[in-house]
Amino acid sequence: MKVLVTAKRVTDPDMKIKVKADGSGIELSGMSYKINPFDEIAIEEAIRIKEQSGGEVIVASIGGDEAQTEIRTGLAMGADRGILVKTDGDVDSDAVARVLVKLVEKERPDLVIMGKQAVDLDDNQVPQLLAGYLGWGQACFASKLQINGNTATVAREVDGGIETLEIDLPGIISADLRLNEPRYPTLPGIMKAKKKPLDTIHPADLDVDITPKVVVKGFSNPPERKGGRIVADVPELLKALKDEAGAF
């Protein structure tokens, strides 16, 4: 089975984010970058499918040259080859989805697995957009995936419980946190990854106009919370609960 997965380069999810004083963007000096954690889960799932039943795993990223690092991470985990669709500056989720449509048409994967959201922009849109454009079935927020020939059975984490869907293949899966625990790349894996093919192409090669439909005009800081008061003991906590919070 041929599986297409994605690897977005995102700001380190555990670093504090600050909006620039002039609101033009996020303060990026000293920032470190990582592969989007949800994409890591998607890549792991694709590699497990390959390990079970053979096939190929292709890692795609849409972004600047630096995103090669995240593709190499996927290759080091065990994916077979990479594709960087090189863009300058920001692209919106819609443009990413339309680029992926073309990659899907070119590569003809049996399955696309992507992280359910990127932890920078928090859009949670691309897998659904891609499924919509392709007219394929979608199973988003997956916590369990089983391939049965031409279909996949997917457990989805939704409000109020776990839903199970069956989708025809080819189809789109978006990975949630509990789908698996991604492996760490091993040293031999990292060495091997350096030799795996990584093609760079441009949106124009795919005939995609990446003009965004959604344009960010500016950023602001969320309202600050004044916290930090420590109470001495249980009676003081109860007093705060009663007098300040009006709990009882």
Next chain:
Amino acid sequence: MANILLIAEDKKRELKKVTLNALTFAKQAAEKINGQVIVLAVGAGISKVAEEISAYGVSKVITAETDGLENYIAETWSAVVADVTRANDVGLVCMASTSMGKDLMPRVAATLGAGMASDVLGFDGATFTRTMWAGNAYANVEITTPIKVCTVQGTAFDTAEKAGDSPVESFMPTIPEAKTRFIGFNESVSERPDLTEASVIVSGGRGLKGSENFKLIEDLADLFGGAVGATRAAVDAGWMPNDLQVGQTGKIVASDIYFAIGLSGAIQHMAGMKNSKYIIAINKDEEAPIFEIADAGLVADLFKVLPEITNTIRKEMGK
């Protein structure tokens, strides 16, 4: 822009309250652009939900029900929503940012060729304010397509009040053949209110050390008729069901009182609860980041203090 279409959501054919928060957004947006609010309720047997929402003074409520719409499927629902959008001079399609809203609305956007903003907090008639980076940045975004799509952060809007009867009409949808089939739903049964609807939430983390100890969390929550929440660590460990996860990738809540117990306050967790009105933190590590946003923090071993807290409150309440 023209009309605003709000997609209603139900749970077993009862209107979900978060739809009424999204309705407040829709009404505010309608005023900004001189449009009308239309509500769409999709699903077999949905007329009861339509009746409920018709009491909230909107320009009309549209029902779309037919065979094949028993269970929500993104492919079929998005086709129906897109058809209704095109037939009603709609400029903005919105829905609460629930798991269904998140699943459905991007597909609606693709079907309509529309741009979409996720987790919207406000709309000034031209740009949408939304959260990014786990709620640590607000972005102002402009959607450049004639039809716009968004999901709405329920906690940012009050629940709409009843405001007079609205006409209900039905729309006969054409259902495309779906490549997806509903197999089943494993419901996590709980007597407690939904996290997004509770005024008091008691959340526990890894510090609870096991599912059996969540009884301590539940006992406190039940005194207030509150909801129980959990961190990713507690859910991953299998101590609590997935839909109780609070955070960037779980539920976003804004309760009157939020107890954060035995949890550290990771960025991803705080993203889901820091807009609560009053936050209480109990953690044995005085360096835990949760204390930075707590209105009252107690540095203590939860196993030592929680029973005492619960018992004292119970007595004071006369329960």
